[in-house]
Amino acid sequence: MKAGSFYRTYIRNNLFTKLLATFSAIAVLAIVTLSYLLYAVMAGSIERDIVGNQRRAMESVSGYLTAKNDSVQRMVSDIYQDTALSQNVSYLLQHPFADYFRFRIDRYADEPRAGFGNALTYFERKAEGDADIRHLLLYSSGVQYLYAYRREGNPQLLQLNSALSYIPDAMALETPPVSLPSPWVRSGLGLEDKRLYAVRSAINDSSTLQNIGQLLVYYSSDGIQRALATYADVLKGYLLVLTPQGQVVFDSSGAYYGKLYPYASRISALSPSAELEEASLVSVLPESAAGFNVVSVVPKSEIRAATASVRRTVLSVSAVCILFAVALPSIAVFSVARRTGSLVRLMRRVETGDMAGRIHDPRGDELGQIASGFNRMLDQLDRHIEQEYKAEIRQRNTELSALQARINPHFLSNTLEVIRMRAVSQGADDAGEMIYSLSVLFRSMVSSQSIVPLREELELGRQYLELFRIRYKDRFAYRIEMAGTIGGRGVIKLSLQPIIENYIVHGLDPDRSDNRFSIRAEAVRGMISITLEDNGRGMDDQRLEEVERSMRIPLPDEAEGSFGLHSVSERLRLVYGPEAGLSIASEAGQGTTVIIRFPDELEEERS
Known part of the structure; x- marks a missing residue:
């Protein structure tokens, strides 16, 4: 009879006893499982180290x-x-x-x-x-x-x-x-x-x-x-x-x-x-x-001997953790069991959506701290709901901006085409060709592709050079050559434009009538080589050394051209690895030669 009364009083009708027993069982099972997994991981690591050394x-x-x-x-x-x-x-x-x-x-x-x-x-x-x-x-x-x-x-x-x-x-x-x-x-x-x-x-x-x-x-x-x-x-x-x-x-x-x-x-x-x-x-x-x-x-x-100390350590730590996992919750559960009513009632109010209620517990013991923490949680929840609401509004604005950004390029491209047709109809063929080249450049630059076929990158360079050929008439000419069937090889988009721009800004001499610029693409021993050569102003040894240094470590006050060369060189190395890169040779008054080299990935797949 006494045993039945004890069971009804302290086990069947006592929620905290059930919670304690459940928590202890889960804690022990979790500790045993984690200990086993920890030992398996550490033993596996030791075994892998042994196998790796062997x-x-x-x-x-x-x-x-x-x-x-x-x-x-x-x-x-x-x-x-x-x-x-x-x-x-x-x-x-x-x-x-x-x-x-x-x-x-x-x-x-x-x-x-x-x-x-x-x-x-x-x-x-x-x-x-x-x-x-x-x-x-x-x-x-x-x-x-x-x-x-x-x-x-x-x-x-x-x-x-x-x-x-x-x-x-x-x-x-x-x-x-x-x-x-x-x-x-x-x-x-x-x-x-x-x-x-x-x-x-x-x-x-x-x-x-x-x-x-x-x-x-x-x-x-x-x-x-x-x-x-x-x-x-x-x-x-x-x-x-x-x-x-x-x-x-x-x-x-x-x-x-x-x-x-x-x-x-x-x-x-x-x-x-x-x-x-x-x-x-x-x-x-x-x-x-x-x-x-x-x-x-x-x-x-020998492997078991190597993991024996780990096994003993894991068992010792597991035993201590199990002891604490059972003892500490027992003390905590029985000490707070008498004061949970008010907390449960407030939680039920929160479940109904009433966020205005708070627990007033002036004592500073564990339940008092829980009450204060619960109050802070409700305050943070209120702020979080407000932040989520504002974040949703900002997300909608961002989506609208992104949609607008996608519309704008099409609008500008169509506008350029209308202006070009107007210029052609008025007999301004040069202006029409320049607007067409600009439109092609614009569509390529807003494209989301980061790797494009080599033939498209060369065509982009041709359109850019065509703008300046029209501008300088007979004082400037260019030549683009592509050897073999490498037009389909992938290349980083806009890898040629910074180099061409650098020549136009720094190398081209408007007073001369024989300005020349050439681009030659070829496959050489498993590498794609693109040579950009001009007969412009060139650079002396000191300036060439400064440009090469800025390609390796760009300084904040470096010229835009040097930054563009650094950008091309860095992107080549990031995409293709350390064997890719950019080299420069120049002589004052004689011109500059820039060579871009990167692996021929199609050739590597064949080999």
């Missing part, structure tokens, strides 16, 4: 190995570019090794400068120039010998026989440019270091283009480890460089050198996770040209 480390390794492969390929390509060296290498690989020295002596006697083509000296210098090279091997496929240059020790020459040695067969196998040294070659040369990898390049006879041998360079993987030094503090798990067969070229952990990677079959570039030694995140960066894959393996246990 990716950058992989790119560093891939870039290092690609550079080594390119270096070896350049060694061979440089041979073909030097005739004497190419002949020496061809002779070396197509004749017994001892014959090569006799060949060198004969060549030196006949042509002293041939000493600069010494093949052995060339390869030894290349090997000495790279500290990561441990061995440089020259293999003759026809004579079947292997010459090995050692960084430490004397060179070694192996005379081979396919009937007695597996090395010729191993050298004949098709392998990617970057791989592991052949075990038969390692055995023949007595190489025990398992941290070597090989970069291979075929050597062809420059005359017949037939393969005559191979160049093999054995690098130490310590160089790859140095390439990872920058990421030593942030690298998780380990990085591998694998051949397509799963051979380990490099292992940052050092555990798999000299072995096939046992989990190679479980790694896929399409799957971000795999079961290896344990559940791990796997990233693959393939390098198809050089024939190797860079693999990042990060055990998920």
Whole structure:
């Protein structure tokens, strides 16, 4: 009975208890949800940072190995570019090794400068120039010998026989440019270091283009480890460089050198996770040209360890928030429950639209502050309603102004056409042509388009120049050329007019009878180039430097022409990027040349 009475008194019939229970449940659920989301975001951020660091480390390794492969390929390509060296290498690989020295002596006697083509000296210098090279091997496929240059020790020459040695067969196998040294070659040369990898390049006879041998360079993987030094503090798990067969070229952990990677079959570039030694995140960066894959393996246990402190912090903060979310509302609800009646009644009056009522509560406790705040809210609501009413009026006025602004251009254009027809009918053909050009210019300028076809921009420039041709008669002439079929390329509207205006104001000499201005548009190596050239007054070096400086940093007191040039240059860079821009060349008394360049976007899409 007592339990039933307690339920009816403090739960079923007590609104504040229900509110408190509901609020607490919602608060706890919200805190738990937000905590989970916060942890997920922070853990995801940490995981992305780890993956990003791994990716950058992989790119560093891939870039290092690609550079080594390119270096070896350049060694061979440089041979073909030097005739004497190419002949020496061809002779070396197509004749017994001892014959090569006799060949060198004969060549030196006949042509002293041939000493600069010494093949052995060339390869030894290349090997000495790279500290990561441990061995440089020259293999003759026809004579079947292997010459090995050692960084430490004397060179070694192996005379081979396919009937007695597996090395010729191993050298004949098709392998990617970057791989592991052949075990038969390692055995023949007595190489025990398992941290070597090989970069291979075929050597062809420059005359017949037939393969005559191979160049093999054995690098130490310590160089790859140095390439990872920058990421030593942030690298998780380990990085591998694998051949397509799963051979380990490099292992940052050092555990798999000299072995096939046992989990190679479980790694896929399409799957971000795999079961290896344990559940791990796997990233693959393939390098198809050089024939190797860079693999990042990060055990998920390391990721969990990296996020453990975040998890503990989020749980602790969540527990404290839940405690406060339950305790503070309980205290507040029970303290204000007795004084909410007047506030509820006033709210009901406001619901009916009566905004005149106010709460008079002289006490300064929480409910008194709520009452004052509610009064202020009603005052602000009154002001807001008035402001909204005025804002609606202003909006209507703005719409009317915008409509009027759209009508005015059509009115002015039609008026200009009426004036032009009147001038033509009265025999003032020059005035009619000038009014027509002005009308075309006006319609183009009020157009809402910011990018127009190149042919339209050139036509706009022609109409502008036509005004001054009519004005100056035989003292001024212009020429406009457009190469190819680039008329449809997009260009910033009004990019030519400021430059033409600058010439008319500052460059044109009314006293001369040979004023000339030309515009030439063409496509040059993926760029659209527009050259505007005149024979006007030009500028001296000091004025030219001032104009170029104002194009970069316009000053408030700069001339309008300089501001127009800056505007064109800045708009080009904003729309097309840093490769676009404007350049000026001028000489006092000789004229000025302005070149506008921006990417040919249609050409970029084709390529």
